[in-house]
Amino acid sequence: MSKQALCVLAGLVVASTAAFAADGKDDAMLQLASKSGCMTCHNIEPGAKGPEGMAPIGPAWKDVSAKYKGVKGAEEQLTRTVLQGSNPYESHWKGKVSGLAMPPNHVAIKDADAKQLVKWILALDAKK
Template identity: 35%
Template sequence: MKHVMMVLAAASVLVSGSAMASADLAKAKNCMACHAVQTKLVGPAFKDVASKYAGQKGIEDKLVAKVIKGGSGSWGAIPMPANPQVSDAEAKALVKWIMVQK
């Protein structure tokens, strides 16, 4: 039983650590200049993105492309600029993190 508790505690640290790493990545890549987790700023709140696209097949790849290339029309008149400084791996990590925000 003690071993099971230690494994669960370690898993909890890993999960929360990866969530923090993605929030830190979002800050480092300047996502938070236009977005917040819970409230709309210039762009939509990440929780709203997660809700809008939840369960859609292939959405992660589409959102990864949007993070890197930018886009317009999905959330109103203000376009999302391209982010060529974000690598594919970073964009995938960001999208995975965004999609679990609530």
């Protein structure tokens, strides 16, 4: 096998391994989200309907990712919101979701897991 063919083959192996690792991370995060009750109110993709055809209860995670892209401190702010809940009077998703506020979830998810999940959510918009 030529050196060029070997380099191409090695590149394909590395790329497929990286893709597999990303898919494994997606699976782990989706399991964590389901186990923690997040999927009751949230979807990954925008446009999903909520109960009885209403607006979804909480924002789609790709919308969250897009909204907070490049925002300094977003990971810490959103992790705090996941754990402590949000104020219904300060909702910036008003008119887009049917839920008034996010309830506190500190009993449903550990701090470290919430931080890991938020980090994954914030990276969603970069994925295809």
